[in-house]
Amino acid sequence: MARVEAELFNTVAAHRVARGLTQEQMARAIGVSRQTISAIEKGDYNPSTVLALRLAHLLVAPVEQLFSLPASATEDITQRHAARRRDKRDEEGK
Numbered sequence: 716m717a718r719v720e721a722e723l724f725n726t727v728a729a730h731r732v733a734r735g736l737t738q739e740q741m742a743r744a745i746g747v748s749r750q751t752i753s754a755i756e757k758g759d760y761n762p763s764t765v766l767a768l769r770l771a772h773l774l775v776a777p778v779e780q781l782f783s784l785p786a787s788a789t790e791d792i793t794q795r796h797a798a799r800r801r802d803k804r805d806e807e808g809k
Contacts, residue, residue: 724783728756730774745769 730740731752738752747766754760755770762770762782765781 722785722787722788723758724760724780725755725758727752727774727781730781731756731777734774736752736773741753741770741773 731738736744738749738756742749742752744767746769751760751762755762767778767782769782774781
């Protein structure tokens, strides 16, 4: 199966500012460079699951508040899942 890169929206910068943190402070707290934080905030870099969870912990926010997929991506997932369920039902009915 091919890997699909999806656009990822994030509110990391807004949460960081609300917590009164600089990029440098946040980077040191979670063990990455300030450039990594900057790239995440600009949407140039999608963090690993571990890094996203570290950010969520530091910012006291659910990871789903920090990162989200565009509606088009979630609609595509829903449509694929529904098609697979229909296919499975059709196979079971044969």
